[in-house]
Amino acid sequence: MANDARTNVSKDLSQERQKRMIAEHFSKLARAPDEGRACAYTFVPGNLTELLNSFDVLPVLPEINALQSGMRGKSRDYIGLAEKLGHSEDVCTYVKCDLGMLKSGNIGPTGERLPDPNLLLLSYTGCFTFLKWFEILGQEYDCPVVMLHVPYQGDGKITNSMRKYVVDQLRNKVIPQLEEISGQPYDEDRLKEMLARSAQAEDDLVYVLESAKNKPSPIDAYFGGVYYIGPIFTAFRGTQDAVEYYRELRAEVEERVKLGKGPITPEGEMEEEKYRVVVEGPPNWTSFRQFWKMFSDEGAVVVASSYTKVGGVYDDGFRHDPSRPLESLADYCMGCYTNLNLPSRVDMLVRYVEDYQADGFLINSVKSCNSFSAGQLMILREVENRTGRPGGFVESDLVDPRYFSASNIKNRLESYFQMIDQKRERGRKSGQGD
Amino acid sequence: MEERMSTSASCLEGHAALVAEAEALWKDYSLTSVREWKKESGGIAIGYMPVYVPRELLWAQNALPVGILGGGDDLEIIRGDAYYQSYICHIPRSTIELGLNGSLDCLDGVLFPATCDVIRNLSGMWKMQFPDKLVRYLDVPQDFDPAMGGAFYRHELQEITESLPGIGGRSYDEDALRTAIQVYNESRQAVADLYDLRRREPWKIPTHELYVLLRAGMVLPPEEHTTMLRAYETAVSDDESRRPMDQARVLITGSFCEQPPLGLIKTLERAGCYIVDDDFVQVHRWIVGDIPVDGDPLGNLVTAYLENSIESPIRYIDDGVKGQGLVERVEHYGAEGVLFCAPSFCDPALLDQPMAVKAVEDAGIPWTAFKYSENSGQFQVIREQAGTFADSIKLWSGE
Ligand code: SF4
Ligand code: SF4
Numbered sequence: 001m002a003n004d005a006r007t008n009v010s011k012d013l014s015q016e017r018q019k020r021m022i023a024e025h026f027s028k029l030a031r032a033p034d035e036g037r038a039c040a041y042t043f044v045p046g047n048l049t050e051l052l053n054s055f056d057v058l059p060v061l062p063e064i065n066a067l068q069s070g071m072r073g074k075s076r077d078y079i080g081l082a083e084k085l086g087h088s089e090d091v092c093t094y095v096k097c098d099l100g101m102l103k104s105g106n107i108g109p110t111g112e113r114l115p116d117p118n119l120l121l122l123s124y125t126g127c128f129t130f131l132k133w134f135e136i137l138g139q140e141y142d143c144p145v146v147m148l149h150v151p152y153q154g155d156g157k158i159t160n161s162m163r164k165y166v167v168d169q170l171r172n173k174v175i176p177q178l179e180e181i182s183g184q185p186y187d188e189d190r191l192k193e194m195l196a197r198s199a200q201a202e203d204d205l206v207y208v209l210e211s212a213k214n215k216p217s218p219i220d221a222y223f224g225g226v227y228y229i230g231p232i233f234t235a236f237r238g239t240q241d242a243v244e245y246y247r248e249l250r251a252e253v254e255e256r257v258k259l260g261k262g263p264i265t266p267e268g269e270m271e272e273e274k275y276r277v278v279v280e281g282p283p284n285w286t287s288f289r290q291f292w293k294m295f296s297d298e299g300a301v302v303v304a305s306s307y308t309k310v311g312g313v314y315d316d317g318f319r320h321d322p323s324r325p326l327e328s329l330a331d332y333c334m335g336c337y338t339n340l341n342l343p344s345r346v347d348m349l350v351r352y353v354e355d356y357q358a359d360g361f362l363i364n365s366v367k368s369c370n371s372f373s374a375g376q377l378m379i380l381r382e383v384e385n386r387t388g389r390p391g392g393f394v395e396s397d398l399v400d401p402r403y404f405s406a407s408n409i410k411n412r413l414e415s416y417f418q419m420i421d422q423k424r425e426r427g428r429k430s431g432q433g434d
Numbered sequence: 435m436e437e438r439m440s441t442s443a444s445c446l447e448g449h450a451a452l453v454a455e456a457e458a459l460w461k462d463y464s465l466t467s468v469r470e471w472k473k474e475s476g477g478i479a480i481g482y483m484p485v486y487v488p489r490e491l492l493w494a495q496n497a498l499p500v501g502i503l504g505g506g507d508d509l510e511i512i513r514g515d516a517y518y519q520s521y522i523c524h525i526p527r528s529t530i531e532l533g534l535n536g537s538l539d540c541l542d543g544v545l546f547p548a549t550c551d552v553i554r555n556l557s558g559m560w561k562m563q564f565p566d567k568l569v570r571y572l573d574v575p576q577d578f579d580p581a582m583g584g585a586f587y588r589h590e591l592q593e594i595t596e597s598l599p600g601i602g603g604r605s606y607d608e609d610a611l612r613t614a615i616q617v618y619n620e621s622r623q624a625v626a627d628l629y630d631l632r633r634r635e636p637w638k639i640p641t642h643e644l645y646v647l648l649r650a651g652m653v654l655p656p657e658e659h660t661t662m663l664r665a666y667e668t669a670v671s672d673d674e675s676r677r678p679m680d681q682a683r684v685l686i687t688g689s690f691c692e693q694p695p696l697g698l699i700k701t702l703e704r705a706g707c708y709i710v711d712d713d714f715v716q717v718h719r720w721i722v723g724d725i726p727v728d729g730d731p732l733g734n735l736v737t738a739y740l741e742n743s744i745e746s747p748i749r750y751i752d753d754g755v756k757g758q759g760l761v762e763r764v765e766h767y768g769a770e771g772v773l774f775c776a777p778s779f780c781d782p783a784l785l786d787q788p789m790a791v792k793a794v795e796d797a798g799i800p801w802t803a804f805k806y807s808e809n810s811g812q813f814q815v816i817r818e819q820a821g822t823f824a825d826s827i828k829l830w831s832g833e
Contacts, residue, residue: 086787151573161586374551374556375555377519
């Protein structure tokens with residue numbers, strides 16, 4: 001998912017595998033036009049990777065390209081170019097970054113040109129901007145756009161009517177379109193095999209994420225977490241590679257738990273876990289390493305995060321289910337984090353603070369993303385009230401470096417960690433008094 | 435309620451008085467008229483956010499639909515800013531303010547249609563803040579196939595009908611819905627007639643008046659509002675003192691949710707623009723034409739949504755051509771230029787704008803763009819920009 005910021009440590013097997021998987025995927029994409037292989041652009045939340053793969057259609061995820069551009073220092077120029085072309089400074093920078101990249105030759109993160117899409121699969125899940133993004137791309141490419149409208153969980157639940165609506169669209173719009181662009185008929189058995197592999201990998205991913213309940217936590221579930229979710233959130237869910245990646249990752253994490261080790265950070269292994277926090281909101285990508293370091297330098301570990309649930313929530317028990325292939329794809333889409341209503345998001349975060357024994361809760365509010373950000377200040381107060389643990393709030397952006405003020409964020413984080421200290425101190429004193 | 439309206443209507447003298455009455459209704463953020471209506475009728479009141487909800491459904495169950503379009507430039511935001519970051523538009527913070535200061539207490543529930551992520555998330559905030567009220571997110575389909583999007587939407591509407599009796603509304607009744615559809619057909623027609631008159635004789639209907647009348651429709655029962663609009667239409671048609679001026683005919687787009695302050699509309703008119711079409715208070719014009727009264731009324735509401743909605747940034751374009759609806763409106767309304775006038779930080783409007791601009795440019799239509807907030811107080815820059823734009827149009831059309 002992200003370029004690797006964990007540079008000072010020897011690479012784990014899983015890490016090597018992920019690199020290889022990504023490199024191979026991009027090289028397949030580069031060869032796709034020559035080999036006559038179809039590709040579909042689509043989004044991370046509500047992605048239909050198994051379905052695409054079952055037609056041998058290659059997924060391209062513009063959000064991932066945008067975040068990669070952010071990490072590689074390209075996003076400033078891309079965003080600038082899009083704004084010059086008339087896109088407002090107010091809107092999501094992923095869109096502008098993607099457009100800027102497209103207008104600059106569509107060179108992907110590995111330096112190879114990305115193929116034009118044969119299909120824009122508009123999985124409209126949890127974010128209004130997606131709809132506009134692919135309307136915009138629809139004007140740039142001569143290819144069909146297929147809309148998969150994924151209803152929002154306004155009442156905090158998935159109803160039969162919602163499920164039926166999504167399944168009907170899959171059956172009557174998405175699948176016929178994939179048959180058309182791939183020249184292959186829908187093969188449900190193949191899809192089922194892939195879904196079974198998805199579930200296997202999802203089990204291991206959940207183990208990894210929940211390993212952070214240990215003290216010390218063997219992982220950082222936000223900065224480290226974005227690497228762990230990479231394969232399953234993108235082009236690899238349902239592949240054997242993903243199964244193996246998660247098996248290896250799990251074994252590595254099990255080993256760390258056994259040895260009582262903390263997480264790996266940009267500076268190597270964390271020696272002492274001083275603060276355990278839950279984080280809501282996406283990270284900043286342009287200063288990812290620096291942002292992470294602001295936590296790790298203080299001995300702060302993120303033990304759970306909502307961002308690692310944008311491409312699927314699995315720690316509530318959901319698994320892709322080969323016995324009900326399209327229904328489970330529908331449930332997957334509707335269950336992604338930003339498709340949950342605010343009370344459900346609060347419930348999840350409260351549960352994280354409690355289950356992961358966090359000292360506090362922190363929001364990184366990104367300017368780009370109304371889907372995440374609108375309502376976060378209320379979330380902050382609710383989680384604080386319900387858990388009694390301190391909440392913190394910092395602001396940045398995803399890929400627009402103009403909105404990452406390092407000194408400001410650092411100050412806020414430092415005061416936040418001091419607040420946790422004070423609270424502990426008070427707790428200790430009142431404990432002594434008892 | 436009829437009585438109240440007819441009594442007050444009989445006291446009205448001409449359009450100025452009507453506009454004054456409409457403005458008083460709009461600016462009464464504590465919704466006195468809604469409270470009175472509830473007391474007199476024994477009905478309930480259901481608020482709704484922009485852009486579109488099928489008000490017929492509510493009215494059929496004795497629920498007065500009450501449009502919540504933010505607090506404009508009148509409301510001092512005391513607590514609302516603590517709920518939103520600076521980079522989020524203004525309407526949700528004034529709406530929360532109205533909720534927290536008790537203005538909306540008389541509402542028995544609020545519908546939050548699927549307009550954008552801000553309104554969507556506000557639905558969850560409302561649930562947390564007002565747990566005793568009916569709060570519903572109304573997911574409107576982005577698939578327009580009757581068997582898929584249509585079936586889903588029908589189910590959404592059914593759920594609304596089922597939720598109303600529990601809070602004091604009447605049970606769903608097909609005939610009552612037919613009657614309500616007829617009532618709103620008349621309302622839509624009255625609005626359409628005013629827009630048409632403005633198209634033909636924009637000097638007769640200044641937009642700052644029309645706008646105020648549309649706002650009154652957010653709180654008035656539909657029949658009363660239609661009566662008001664018709665009375666205004668007669669009054670302005672008869673007013674021979676309103677004579678044409680040398681103004682540029684412009685169409686405004688982008689203001690479908692957070693509303694521009696009235697001062698902004700006046701500023702544009704003073705800067706030399708006749709606004710001949712707009713998307714203000716768009717719930718009145720979302721459905722184009724009449725909805726059939728015969729047959730299955732719920733099905734008719736669904737079909738109207740799928741097939742007869744206007745082109746909008748919040749509605750997926752599907753097989754349509756982006757911006758074509760806008761260009762057609764420019765032609766139909768005889769506009770000489772387009773003002774892209776969107777609220778700051780409004781994702782749907784601003785993400786849509788470059789595509790709409792392209793369509794307008796391809797059609798050779800002049801345009802300009804600016805942003806506002808519902809509580810903007812300074813219009814000097816916009817005034818100059820609109821003035822220059824109007825002048826250039828007049829110059830151009832004079833050539
Ligand atoms: S608004 Fe948020 S969820 Fe939507 S594309 Fe932008 S970053 Fe992603
Ligand atoms: S003004 Fe725009 S962004 Fe704000 S609530 Fe309305 S539609 Fe959403």
